[in-house]
Amino acid sequence: MKxxxxxxxxxxxxxxxxxxxxxxxxxxxxxxxxxxxxxxxxFNTSVVYTLVAIGMxxxxxxxxxxxxxxxxxxxxxxxxxxxLRDGSNLMLACCVGIFIGALIGLINGWGVAVMKxxxxxxxxxxxxxxxxxxxxxxxxxxxxxxxxxFKDFSAVTAVGDLTVYYCGAVLLAIVIHILLTKTRHxxxxxxxxxxxxxxxxxxxxxxxxxxxxYVICGVLAxxxxxxxxxxxxxxxxxxxxxxxxxxxxxxxxxxxxxxxGVGSVLGPAVGAVIMASISYLLTFMxxxxxxxxxxxxxxxxxxxxxxxxxxxxSAEKNRHARLAARVSDDVTAxxxxxxxxx
Amino acid sequence: MPEDxxxxxxxxxxxxxxxxxxxxxxxxxxxxxxNMLLMALIIIEFVVFGAANPKFLRPQLFFTSLNDSLxxxxxxxxxxxxxxxxxxxxxxxxxxxxxxxxxGVAWQDWGFSIWGAILLAIVVVVACGAFxxxxxxxxxxxxxxxxxxxxxxxSGLALIVSTxxxxxxxxxxxxFPDAFKFLGGYKFFDVFPLQMAIYLLLLVIAFILLNKxxxxxxxxxxxxxxxxxxxxxxxTRLTIMSTYMLSAFAAxxxxxxxxxxxxxxKSDLGSDLTMDIITAVVLGGTLVTGGRGSVIGVALASFAIxxxxxxxxxxxxxxxxxxxxxxxxxxxxxxxxxxxxxxxQCRD
Numbered sequence: 290m291k292x293x294x295x296x297x298x299x300x301x302x303x304x305x306x307x308x309x310x311x312x313x314x315x316x317x318x319x320x321x322x323x324x325x326x327x328x329x330x331x332f333n334t335s336v337v338y339t340l341v342a343i344g345m346x347x348x349x350x351x352x353x354x355x356x357x358x359x360x361x362x363x364x365x366x367x368x369x370x371x372x373l374r375d376g377s378n379l380m381l382a383c384c385v386g387i388f389i390g391a392l393i394g395l396i397n398g399w400g401v402a403v404m405k406x407x408x409x410x411x412x413x414x415x416x417x418x419x420x421x422x423x424x425x426x427x428x429x430x431x432x433x434x435x436x437x438x439f440k441d442f443s444a445v446t447a448v449g450d451l452t453v454y455y456c457g458a459v460l461l462a463i464v465i466h467i468l469l470t471k472t473r474h475x476x477x478x479x480x481x482x483x484x485x486x487x488x489x490x491x492x493x494x495x496x497x498x499x500x501x502x503y504v505i506c507g508v509l510a511x512x513x514x515x516x517x518x519x520x521x522x523x524x525x526x527x528x529x530x531x532x533x534x535x536x537x538x539x540x541x542x543x544x545x546x547x548x549x550g551v552g553s554v555l556g557p558a559v560g561a562v563i564m565a566s567i568s569y570l571l572t573f574m575x576x577x578x579x580x581x582x583x584x585x586x587x588x589x590x591x592x593x594x595x596x597x598x599x600x601x602x603s604a605e606k607n608r609h610a611r612l613a614a615r616v617s618d619d620v621t622a623x624x625x626x627x628x629x630x631x
Numbered sequence: 632m633p634e635d636x637x638x639x640x641x642x643x644x645x646x647x648x649x650x651x652x653x654x655x656x657x658x659x660x661x662x663x664x665x666n667m668l669l670m671a672l673i674i675i676e677f678v679v680f681g682a683a684n685p686k687f688l689r690p691q692l693f694f695t696s697l698n699d700s701l702x703x704x705x706x707x708x709x710x711x712x713x714x715x716x717x718x719x720x721x722x723x724x725x726x727x728x729x730x731x732x733x734x735g736v737a738w739q740d741w742g743f744s745i746w747g748a749i750l751l752a753i754v755v756v757v758a759c760g761a762f763x764x765x766x767x768x769x770x771x772x773x774x775x776x777x778x779x780x781x782x783x784x785x786s787g788l789a790l791i792v793s794t795x796x797x798x799x800x801x802x803x804x805x806x807f808p809d810a811f812k813f814l815g816g817y818k819f820f821d822v823f824p825l826q827m828a829i830y831l832l833l834l835v836i837a838f839i840l841l842n843k844x845x846x847x848x849x850x851x852x853x854x855x856x857x858x859x860x861x862x863x864x865x866x867t868r869l870t871i872m873s874t875y876m877l878s879a880f881a882a883x884x885x886x887x888x889x890x891x892x893x894x895x896x897k898s899d900l901g902s903d904l905t906m907d908i909i910t911a912v913v914l915g916g917t918l919v920t921g922g923r924g925s926v927i928g929v930a931l932a933s934f935a936i937x938x939x940x941x942x943x944x945x946x947x948x949x950x951x952x953x954x955x956x957x958x959x960x961x962x963x964x965x966x967x968x969x970x971x972x973x974x975x976q977c978r979d
Contacts (some may be wrong), residue, residue: 348926354775409719409775413906534779547773579790586784590766590777597772 301542307542307592308563315570322573329340329450335521336455337362339550341532342539342564343462344509347502349540352482352549353401353408355503356533358510360419361393363529365514367423370432370524373439392418394507395500401575402499413594416533424526426514432524454516469554478502482549503568538589539564544596562589578590662925665916669931683946690822694947697827698815698892698896702727702885702901707933708837708926709881709913712803712874715841716766716854718735718774720875722781723882723908726756726794727901730886732864735804735896736796750766759785760879764872782905786927789898801824803895816894826888833884838926850874854921887956 312331316323341358348355365386374383393415398409404609447456469475480488481495488495513532541547542563543556568581569587633844680687687693706723713720730752737748763781767774798804817825842849850859853867861865882901913919915929916935 383803407913410909410913410919413909417906417910475824534782537776537779538783541779549778574910579794580787582783583787583791586780586782589780589783593772593776593780594766594770599769601771 301553301559304543304556304559305476308559311570313564315573319573319575322570325450326493327573330567331566332562333452333455334569335562336452336458337517337566338532338535338561339455339458339558340509340513340516342538342543342561344555345533346538346543346552346557347478347505348408349545350478350482350549350552351499351502351545353499354537354547355397355412355506356409357393357397357412357416357419358506358536359459359529359532360416360423360508361390361510361529362517362532363422363426363524364419364426364516365389365511366433366518366524366528367427369515370435371427373435373518374432379439383515386515387508390507390511390514391504392506392507397507398500398503400514401503402496406583425527427524429526431526435518435522439519440522443516452522459558465554479550484550494620499574520543535564536561538585541589541593542631659847662916662928667923669688669915669928669935672935673931673938676935676942679944682940687942687945694757694818694822694824696936698824700940701826701830702889702904703907703911704930704933705833705888706878706881706904707908707915707929708834709829710908710912711915711917711924711926711929712824712841712850713878714917714919715850715921716871716874718871718874719909720778720878721775721905721909722763722785723905724879724901724904725735725782725786725789726759726882727881727886727889727904728898729759729785730756730883731890731896731900732789732793732898734887734890736777736792738807739798739804740796744828745808749887752886753880756883756886757876757879760876761872764875768871768873786899786902793898803893803897807894811891812894815888827887827891833881834926834930841926851922864962870939878965881885882974907936
């Protein structure tokens with residue numbers, strides 16, 4: 290019973306409920322949507338977003354942001370795509386891609402944690418540099434003609450209609466969630482985000498924690514880039530643009546605060562599914578995909594505003610409770626003093 | 632008297648360098664010396680680009696090319712106000728497109744006169760800014776999140792408005808009357824563009840608004856110390872909300888001039904401006920954490936960025952635009968805007 294209450298209280302559960310409600314509403318309007326194939330397609334399309342959003346969550350935990358993930362994804366996709374096209378070994382290409390992602394994360398982390406530059410500005414700059422690099426590497430052309438085996442692997446299913454990629458991403462999210470909640474170092478990220486000076490005082494190396502979260506973010510974006518390559522089969526010069534904002538939106542939908550120190554990685558994973566399936570759901574509801582952005586914006590704004598109002602209300606309630614407790618304490622003390630005086 | 636107050640505000644600013652901004656606040660310790668640095672940067676750009684390609688210094692070409700960066704110039708001075716209050720506005724770029732498409736559709740399909748259409752666009756866009764500003768100031772939601780949602784919502788709205796037109800949205804609405812094209816196309820002495828003059832006028836107004844008016848004091852104090860501002864009788868919430876309306880208004884002006892200059896109304900005009908605007912505002916010496924900023928600094932910074940944008944391709948054949956510019960390649964554009972491309976891929 291206690292466990293059920295705990296689950297219901299968790300912020301992620303409202304995202305899950307929202308997702309289920311979304312699917313049911315669409316199912317009510319167009320019953321043909323509620324088939325295993327369609328629902329799993331929603332999950333399968335979200336794999337790239339899921340990975341980027343989980344990475345983004347790490348930088349949001351520490352109260353910073355990384356808006357270079359989109360071009361990070363694009364650059365890695367371009368380089369890995371070119372290596373595979375030119376007949377390179379898959380393992381080697383993946384290792385190079387992940388190494389580049391980690392390096393980008395390290396640069397971001399260095400700028401933010403060591404040089405103390407504002408994260409939005411610093412990563413925005415890195416974003417521009419990476420876009421330029423991507424253009425130079427590919428020469429502005431599309432990367433096409435990837436090996437068929439690599440492309441076909443994206444269609445291999447693991448559980449039911451869910452692809453290996455999506456199951457892998459979910460497994461990764463669960464492992465990260467367990468590491469974050471059950472290990473001592475896992476709590477460091479949110480501690481730093483909540484109160485960096487306080488975290489330093491209790492012996493957490495906040496600089497290293499911040500560096501680590503940026504590296505994790507970079508690596509996950511790189512993995513997302515490789516999967517993007519495999520799923521789509523070609524890389525354009527705008528690949529990945531806009532992913533950073535969708536990832537932030539997925540995190541916010543999943544209950545993470547941009548102020549840092551709040552949330553889990555399961556929330557963003559659910560948020561990513563919502564973000565990725567909106568346009569898919571719209572087609573089932575008979576809308577054109579022109580409504581995609583507007584509806585995404587409305588959902589995002591409604592959720593964050595509702596969240597902010599609820600939080601403000603509960604903070605006010607707690608304040609009243611504290612005040613009331615203090616008053617009653619004072620009264621008891623007065624009564625005791627009066628009795629002592631008699 | 633006001634000068635004294637400015638000094639004290641600035642002094643407390645430099646002393647109490649806020650965490651997370653220590654690097655920038657150290658560099659930009661004095662706005663005056665920072666502006667000199669920016670001036671030096673601009674002079675270096677002139678010398679380098681001028682030496683690399685003498686065409687760069689031809690006034691005709693110079694002003695025409697600088698026109699491309701005009702939306703950034705105009706919007707960044709207004710976003711400075713937002714950032715001084717400690718907020719950020721990443722929705723302005725989507726408002727440029729919304730302005731443009733409302734003008735086009737209202738004029739072509741809804742039977743408005745061109746000036747009526749412009750007025751309608753300004754009203755709608757400022758209302759959009761007010762909506763986001765309201766959520767930020769009164770509901771206390773983070774500015775970054777609200778304007779992120781706003782950027783989706785308003786670019787989506789622009790797309791929806793464009794579907795109400797009889798013209799296909801990717802073509803853009805053109806054929807505007809000459810009086811409207813005059814705004815973006817007219818040049819004094821065949822050299823100096825009218826829209827540049829409008830920008831300079833707006834710059835002077837913004838400078839007076841920030842440095843010489845009561846409103847400017849309120850904006851700065853709301854960013855420096857909101858609580859002190861509240862206690863001294865400033866309605867900080869209204870002040871903060873008004874800065875978002877101001878930036879939306881600037882986006883509307885930029886959208887009008889851009890539409891007039893290009894002669895086409897499209898829903899995705901200006902969609903790639905966000906990064907340049909934020910860069911200009913920060914490079915101009917505005918504190919990201921709020922409390923300090925300079926209109927002159929931002930104007931200089933945006934000018935420096937504009938010079939790079941036009942000098943690099945001209946002199947060194949390096950494209951500084953993203954190659955997959957949404958206006959250029961319809962195939963890319965489709966891929967960029969929706970997931971449908973991806974989904975077709977997997978279903979096949």
